[in-house]
Amino acid sequence: MGWSFYHRAPGVETNAAHFTRKLGDRYEIIAHGTVETVFYAAIRSHKTGTVSAYVALTRWKHDRTHNFGYTAMDETCLPAAHKAPKAVLDALTPTTHQDALAWRANCVRYHDQHAFLRQQLKPGMRIRLTHPLRCADNIRRDAFTYGWTGGRKQGRLTDGPRRFPMPNWRELVAALIHPDGSETLTPVGKHQTTHHRSSPAPHSEQR
Incomplete structure (x- = not known):
C-alpha cells in the first residue's frame, strides 16, 4: 500500500x-x-x-x-x-x-x-468535542460555541472572544450542550459512548 x-x-x-x-x-x-x-x-x-x-x-x-x-x-x-x-x-x-x-x-x-448537525446545530449553541484539543493559546478545550463567519455563513468555533480555525471539526462533535447543561449526543457521540461501554476494562495486577 x-x-x-x-x-x-x-x-x-x-x-x-x-x-x-x-x-x-x-x-x-x-x-x-x-x-x-x-x-x-x-x-x-x-x-x-x-x-x-x-x-x-x-x-x-x-x-x-x-x-x-x-x-x-x-x-x-x-x-x-x-x-x-x-x-x-x-x-x-x-x-x-x-x-x-x-x-x-x-x-x-x-x-x-x-x-444531524445540519438539522440541529444553530449559531450560538455550545458543543462538546470527542476529546480536548490543545489550542493556539496552549489551553486544552473540548467545549466551544458555534457561530457564523461574516456573511458567508461559514461555521466557526469560538470561546469567548477567541476564534479557533479547525478543519473537519464537525467530525469531532460529540454533543450539543443546552443552556441547562444537558447534552444531546450526536451520532459520533453515541458511537463513542457505546464503544467505551463495550470496551473491556484493563486488567489490574495481582499482588
Whole structure:
C-alpha cells in the first residue's frame, strides 16, 4: 500500500477514467466520487460478481516527470478515509468481512453526523468535542460555541472572544450542550459512548 508516483497529464481524464485503466479488466467501476483528495469507487469483480469498495488517496505535486501519485486499498484494509459518497455505499453488495463492515459503518456515521448537525446545530449553541484539543493559546478545550463567519455563513468555533480555525471539526462533535447543561449526543457521540461501554476494562495486577 505504498505510494506510486508517475506523470499524469492534468485535466486530460477524470479520476474514474484514470483508475478504470489502473484496475484493468478484472473490475468494473459501478459508482464513484472524489471527496477532497480521495477517490472512492464501488467496483464489481468480473470473476465473482461482488461489488466492494476501492479507496485511492491521491496527490498532485510540482514535478515534471512524477507529478501525480496514489496509494490504493480496498475496504477490507479498513481505510482511515471514510467519506465515501452515498452512491458508492449503496452500490456495494453484502459482506461478512469485519473490517469492511467497520469501514462501511464509519462512512454511514460520517453522513449521519453531517445530516444531524445540519438539522440541529444553530449559531450560538455550545458543543462538546470527542476529546480536548490543545489550542493556539496552549489551553486544552473540548467545549466551544458555534457561530457564523461574516456573511458567508461559514461555521466557526469560538470561546469567548477567541476564534479557533479547525478543519473537519464537525467530525469531532460529540454533543450539543443546552443552556441547562444537558447534552444531546450526536451520532459520533453515541458511537463513542457505546464503544467505551463495550470496551473491556484493563486488567489490574495481582499482588
